[in-house]
Amino acid sequence: MTTALDLITGAMDDAGIIGVGQTPLSEDTNKALTRLNAMIAQWSRRRWLVYHLVDVVFTGTGALSYSIGPGGDISANRPDRIESGYFRQLAGVPGNNVDYPLYILQSREDYNQIILKTMTSVPAYVFYDSAFPLGNIYIWPVPNQTYEMHLSVKPALQSFPTLDTAFNLPPEYEECIRLNLAVRLRVAYQLPPDAELIGLAKVALNTIKNTNAQIPLLQMPGDL
Incomplete structure:
Protein backbone atom coordinates (compact mmCIF):
# COMPACT_ATOMS: atom_id res chain seq x y z
CA MET A 1 0.00 0.00 0.00
CA THR A 2 1.28 3.46 -0.94
CA THR A 3 2.40 5.62 1.98
CA ALA A 4 3.30 9.28 2.35
CA LEU A 5 6.96 8.27 2.15
CA ASP A 6 6.32 6.54 -1.19
CA LEU A 7 4.66 9.69 -2.55
CA ILE A 8 7.52 11.86 -1.33
CA THR A 9 10.22 9.56 -2.66
CA GLY A 10 8.49 9.43 -6.04
CA ALA A 11 8.09 13.22 -6.09
CA MET A 12 11.76 13.75 -5.25
CA ASP A 13 12.69 11.33 -8.02
CA ASP A 14 10.41 13.14 -10.51
CA ALA A 15 11.90 16.46 -9.42
CA GLY A 16 15.45 15.26 -9.99
CA ILE A 17 16.39 15.74 -6.34
CA ILE A 18 17.39 12.09 -5.94
CA GLY A 19 18.52 9.54 -8.48
CA VAL A 20 17.23 6.08 -9.29
CA GLY A 21 17.72 3.75 -6.33
CA GLN A 22 18.74 6.54 -3.96
CA THR A 23 17.08 6.96 -0.57
CA PRO A 24 16.26 10.51 0.58
CA LEU A 25 17.61 11.78 3.89
CA SER A 26 15.22 12.03 6.84
CA GLU A 27 15.64 15.82 6.88
CA ASP A 28 14.50 15.93 3.27
CA THR A 29 11.51 13.64 3.76
CA ASN A 30 10.30 15.60 6.79
CA LYS A 31 10.62 18.83 4.84
CA ALA A 32 8.67 17.30 1.96
CA LEU A 33 5.99 15.97 4.34
CA THR A 34 5.33 19.50 5.58
CA ARG A 35 4.95 20.73 2.01
CA LEU A 36 2.74 17.77 1.11
CA ASN A 37 0.28 18.55 3.91
CA ALA A 38 0.33 22.26 3.09
CA MET A 39 -0.56 21.49 -0.53
CA ILE A 40 -3.38 19.13 0.49
CA ALA A 41 -4.77 21.76 2.88
CA GLN A 42 -4.92 24.26 0.01
CA TRP A 43 -6.63 21.74 -2.25
CA SER A 44 -9.27 21.04 0.41
CA ARG A 45 -10.61 24.58 -0.07
CA ARG A 46 -11.16 24.21 -3.82
CA ARG A 47 -14.49 22.67 -4.80
CA TRP A 48 -13.15 21.15 -7.99
CA LEU A 49 -10.30 19.40 -6.17
CA VAL A 50 -12.56 17.77 -3.56
CA TYR A 51 -14.18 14.60 -4.86
CA LYS A 154 -16.50 20.18 1.50
CA PRO A 155 -14.69 17.69 3.74
CA ALA A 156 -10.97 18.03 4.33
CA LEU A 157 -8.92 15.86 2.01
CA GLN A 158 -6.74 13.26 3.68
CA SER A 159 -3.72 14.62 5.53
CA PHE A 160 -0.55 12.67 6.26
CA PRO A 161 0.44 12.98 9.94
CA THR A 162 3.45 10.69 9.50
CA LEU A 163 5.58 9.30 6.70
CA ASP A 164 3.99 5.88 7.29
CA THR A 165 0.42 7.13 6.80
CA ALA A 166 -1.26 5.06 4.08
CA PHE A 167 -2.64 6.81 1.00
CA ASN A 168 -6.46 6.72 1.15
CA LEU A 169 -7.85 8.81 -1.69
CA PRO A 170 -9.35 7.90 -5.09
CA PRO A 171 -6.67 6.33 -7.34
CA GLU A 172 -6.44 9.30 -9.71
CA TYR A 173 -5.16 11.49 -6.88
CA GLU A 174 -1.93 9.52 -6.42
CA GLU A 175 -0.14 10.66 -9.57
CA CYS A 176 -1.60 14.15 -9.27
CA ILE A 177 -0.26 14.58 -5.74
CA ARG A 178 3.15 13.15 -6.63
CA LEU A 179 3.67 15.33 -9.71
CA ASN A 180 2.44 18.55 -8.13
CA LEU A 181 4.54 17.92 -5.03
CA ALA A 182 7.53 17.43 -7.33
CA VAL A 183 6.93 20.88 -8.85
CA ARG A 184 6.84 22.44 -5.38
CA LEU A 185 9.95 20.60 -4.27
CA ARG A 186 11.94 21.92 -7.22
CA VAL A 187 11.02 25.42 -6.03
CA ALA A 188 11.94 24.54 -2.44
CA TYR A 189 15.35 23.27 -3.55
CA GLN A 190 15.88 26.30 -5.80
CA LEU A 191 16.03 24.22 -8.96
CA PRO A 192 15.05 25.77 -12.30
CA PRO A 193 11.51 25.12 -13.58
CA ASP A 194 11.03 21.88 -15.50
CA ALA A 195 8.55 22.54 -18.32
CA GLU A 196 7.78 18.85 -18.89
CA LEU A 197 7.15 18.22 -15.19
CA ILE A 198 4.94 21.31 -14.91
CA GLY A 199 2.98 20.14 -17.97
CA LEU A 200 2.43 16.66 -16.53
CA ALA A 201 1.36 18.14 -13.18
CA LYS A 202 -1.19 20.38 -14.92
CA VAL A 203 -2.61 17.48 -16.92
CA ALA A 204 -3.01 15.40 -13.75
CA LEU A 205 -4.63 18.33 -11.95
CA ASN A 206 -7.03 18.92 -14.86
CA THR A 207 -8.04 15.25 -14.70
CA ILE A 208 -9.05 15.74 -11.07
CA LYS A 209 -10.92 18.95 -11.91
CA ASN A 210 -12.85 17.32 -14.75
CA THR A 211 -13.68 14.27 -12.65
CA ASN A 212 -15.01 16.38 -9.78
CA ALA A 213 -16.83 19.03 -11.83
CA GLN A 214 -20.52 19.23 -10.94
CA ILE A 215 -22.47 22.09 -12.47
CA PRO A 216 -25.88 22.67 -10.83
CA LEU A 217 -28.93 23.60 -12.88
CA LEU A 218 -29.41 27.32 -13.36
CA GLN A 219 -32.23 28.55 -11.14
CA MET A 220 -34.08 31.83 -11.57
CA PRO A 221 -36.45 33.60 -9.18
CA GLY A 222 -40.04 32.53 -9.73
CA ASP A 223 -41.26 36.08 -10.47
CA LEU A 224 -38.97 36.56 -13.48
Missing part, protein backbone atom coordinates in the same frame (compact mmCIF):
# COMPACT_ATOMS: atom_id res chain seq x y z
CA HIS A 52 -17.45 14.76 -2.88
CA LEU A 53 -19.52 16.82 -0.46
CA VAL A 54 -20.68 15.70 2.97
CA ASP A 55 -24.08 16.30 4.53
CA VAL A 56 -23.88 18.05 7.91
CA VAL A 57 -27.13 17.35 9.77
CA PHE A 58 -28.37 19.03 12.92
CA THR A 59 -31.71 19.85 14.53
CA GLY A 60 -32.70 23.48 14.68
CA THR A 61 -33.39 24.45 18.28
CA GLY A 62 -34.58 28.00 17.75
CA ALA A 63 -31.13 29.45 18.41
CA LEU A 64 -29.96 32.48 16.44
CA SER A 65 -26.69 30.76 15.48
CA TYR A 66 -24.85 27.45 15.80
CA SER A 67 -21.10 27.01 16.11
CA ILE A 68 -19.47 24.31 13.98
CA GLY A 69 -16.12 22.65 14.51
CA PRO A 70 -14.46 20.42 17.10
CA GLY A 71 -16.14 21.24 20.43
CA GLY A 72 -18.87 23.38 18.83
CA ASP A 73 -22.65 23.00 18.80
CA ILE A 74 -22.20 20.92 15.64
CA SER A 75 -19.35 18.46 16.02
CA ALA A 76 -17.85 18.37 12.53
CA ASN A 77 -14.81 19.68 10.72
CA ARG A 78 -14.98 23.45 10.36
CA PRO A 79 -15.84 24.13 6.69
CA ASP A 80 -14.65 27.13 4.72
CA ARG A 81 -18.12 27.69 3.23
CA ILE A 82 -21.54 26.13 2.72
CA GLU A 83 -22.15 24.84 -0.79
CA SER A 84 -25.91 24.22 -0.49
CA GLY A 85 -28.55 23.45 2.10
CA TYR A 86 -32.12 22.47 2.85
CA PHE A 87 -34.32 21.82 5.86
CA ARG A 88 -36.64 18.90 6.52
CA GLN A 89 -40.05 19.31 8.09
CA LEU A 90 -40.26 16.62 10.76
CA ALA A 91 -44.00 16.86 11.39
CA GLY A 92 -46.17 14.50 9.40
CA VAL A 93 -46.14 10.86 8.43
CA PRO A 94 -42.73 9.25 9.10
CA GLY A 95 -40.94 8.51 5.84
CA ASN A 96 -42.84 11.23 4.00
CA ASN A 97 -41.04 14.26 5.38
CA VAL A 98 -40.83 17.20 3.01
CA ASP A 99 -37.57 19.02 2.22
CA TYR A 100 -37.35 22.73 1.41
CA PRO A 101 -34.28 24.54 0.04
CA LEU A 102 -32.24 27.02 2.03
CA TYR A 103 -30.78 29.88 0.04
CA ILE A 104 -27.18 30.81 0.78
CA LEU A 105 -26.32 34.35 1.85
CA GLN A 106 -22.78 34.64 0.55
CA SER A 107 -21.52 37.55 2.64
CA ARG A 108 -21.74 39.19 6.04
CA GLU A 109 -22.92 42.32 4.23
CA ASP A 110 -25.98 40.45 2.94
CA TYR A 111 -26.79 39.12 6.40
CA ASN A 112 -26.37 42.58 7.92
CA GLN A 113 -29.14 43.90 5.67
CA ILE A 114 -31.72 41.73 7.45
CA ILE A 115 -33.67 44.18 9.60
CA LEU A 116 -35.13 41.79 12.20
CA LYS A 117 -32.63 39.00 12.71
CA THR A 118 -34.58 37.43 15.59
CA MET A 119 -37.79 36.99 13.59
CA THR A 120 -39.19 33.46 13.89
CA SER A 121 -40.87 31.73 10.97
CA VAL A 122 -40.18 29.03 8.41
CA PRO A 123 -36.43 29.21 7.60
CA ALA A 124 -35.40 30.37 4.16
CA TYR A 125 -31.77 31.54 4.29
CA VAL A 126 -28.50 30.43 5.80
CA PHE A 127 -25.38 32.55 6.33
CA TYR A 128 -22.03 31.08 7.30
CA ASP A 129 -19.46 33.12 9.20
CA SER A 130 -16.18 31.24 8.67
CA ALA A 131 -14.67 32.30 11.99
CA PHE A 132 -11.77 30.33 13.46
CA PRO A 133 -11.46 27.93 15.26
CA LEU A 134 -15.26 27.59 15.21
CA GLY A 135 -17.44 28.73 12.34
CA ASN A 136 -20.93 30.12 12.97
CA ILE A 137 -24.09 29.18 11.08
CA TYR A 138 -27.03 31.62 11.07
CA ILE A 139 -30.46 30.40 9.97
CA TRP A 140 -33.02 33.06 9.05
CA PRO A 141 -35.80 33.39 9.87
CA VAL A 142 -35.12 31.65 13.16
CA PRO A 143 -37.01 28.31 12.91
CA ASN A 144 -40.42 28.50 14.59
CA GLN A 145 -40.50 24.74 15.23
CA THR A 146 -38.14 21.78 15.20
CA TYR A 147 -36.65 21.27 11.75
CA GLU A 148 -33.80 19.05 10.60
CA MET A 149 -31.13 21.14 8.88
CA HIS A 150 -28.96 19.69 6.12
CA LEU A 151 -25.91 21.57 4.87
CA SER A 152 -23.55 20.37 2.13
CA VAL A 153 -19.90 21.23 2.79
